[in-house]
Amino acid sequence: MSIPGDALLCYCRPGFEPELAGELSERAALAGHPGYARTERNSGYVEFLGADAGALTRALPFQSLIFARQKLVRIAELRGLDPKDRITPILRTLVITLSNAYTFGELWVEHPDSDEAKPLAGLARSFGNALRPVLRKGGWLTGVDDPRRSRLHVVFLAGDHVLLAIGEAGDSAPWPLGIPRLRMHADAPSRSALKLEEALMVLLSEKERERLFREGMRGADLGASPGGWSWVLMRQGLRVISIDNGPLQEKLLESGRVEHLREDGFHWQPRTPLDWMVCDMVEQPRRVAERMATWLREGWCRHTIFNLKLPMKKRWDETRLCLDLFEKQAEKTVQLRARQLYHDREEITVFATTTSLSRP
Ligand SMILES: C[S@@+](CC[C@H](N)C(=O)[O-])C[C@H]1O[C@@H](n2cnc3c(N)ncnc32)[C@H](O)[C@@H]1O
Structure with a gap:
């Protein structure tokens, strides 16, 4: 199936957006698929736009990227969402961009790992709980989580501003926000x-x-x-x-x-x-x-x-x-x-x- 989408969406450590943007730009150009990066300092993410998002994502496998914590294919950006009903425009956008051709294995509702976006964690959690059953009912999501399938990511940039994106299993980080959660062992001599x-x-x-x-x-x-x-x-x-x-x-x-x-x-x-x-x-x-x-x-x-x-x-x-x-x-x-x-x-x-x- 050809990959829909209009850009790559990669997360990074806040402050390292210029490094990730530089890496994506250089590697994409070398692979013959030039594009341009859009980002803001300390935002924790970079959008990379080119003529063909499918070609870009194939040219830049997640495992080869150094400064990306996560690599997704962005399918839409929704601004000015009504806090009383964010679900309807998301469903409408999925129909328009994916024409019911997808059943996702998981839904992850996230936010960038930036100081500005971290307060959105509570909203992301409760919105995920509201959206998940609706997606299941509409056939967009499998009945139980299936990590072998593509994931749908809803990324909150603000309460009324989200990005919709796809995470391909095997070509993205298998951890929410691209962050593996590890606990420090009591015997470990240092946090290192x-x-x-x-x-x-x-x-x-x-x-x-x-x-x-x-x-x-x-x-x-x-x-x-x-x-x-x-x-x-x-x-x-x-x-x-x-x-x-x-x-x-x-x-x-x-x-x-x-x-x-x-x-x-x-x-x-x-x-x-x-x-x-x-x-x-x-x-x-x-x-x-x-x-x-x-x-x-x-x-x-x-x-x-x-x-x-x-x-x-x-x-x-x-x-x-x-x-x-x-x-x-x-x-x-x-x-x-x-x-x-x-x-x-x-x-x-x-x-x-x-x-x-x-x-x-
Ligand atoms: C970041 S700390 C290492 C922490 C360690 N990996 C851990 O997990 O506990 C860096 C260490 O490198 C050591 N170091 C720096 N230059 C060195 C050198 N030329 N030879 C040996 N050790 C050196 C320092 O003494 C310091 O203890």
Whole structure:
């Protein structure tokens, strides 16, 4: 079925709209489907308009996007809605744009993750409860939620202003607002643990996690103190060498699975090849990218997850530059995935492997 719609609608971390707009514009142009981005600073979303939304969404798969938390295809924008009846114009719009050809698997009523839109959360929840049975009755929605089908998104920008959009299963984030909800474990040495946990969830499929993490594998954690990332690796069954001048949580050391070396993460190298290396050192991103590439080039590890801190102004330019540098200097075929995670602040997280993986 051809994809209806007039634009892409992507969510991002508020403040990173220029990076997402830059990424979408550049990638779409490279794919031969130029378009233009429309956004406002700190709004938490970018609309990307082009001649053919179907071609755009195929050219920009969600998994390939770095600064997008969510990717949807926008089908309509409704302004000036009457608070007494928002449902009728939405139904009318669905008939006009989709001509009854869709049965969605789920309805998600959302709002961007911005300070301005967060107060709309209550309205989104109650409106969802009112709209859902009406959509089911009209055949727009399956009787029970079916995550394998496309989702209908109703995105509140204001009480009288909504965007209607479609989230394709497999080409969008499977979490409302594009935010995976993770709870901090009581034993975790730091909140940073959530970053690596999210990276494993977002950058790898369940099958890949099973394949790439096995009991008894060995890994290094560069910039490990106080030990959040080492703790996550340990819970995946790894024995970990944690590199940092700073202290590690006592309990982690007592586990007997973690060895602490007070060394410089930019100079230390393992005596024998490891399975994994992770790195959360706060340093210039180019320097980190070069060091990570050295690890893969020299075969010191097969898989890596690392952070690139982006405190500078031109963050999309720096991201592209660092990833190009990394790929070039690795001097071998590397599969690379990168994303600004929900738990990332001014940074992105990168997964790279020399093992061949096919995306699910
Ligand atoms: C953001 S913290 C890491 C937090 C850690 N990932 C966790 O989950 O608890 C960054 C760490 O990098 C360390 N670091 C910075 N430069 C380093 C270097 N050249 N060698 C080793 N560690 C370094 C710092 O000491 C600091 O502890």
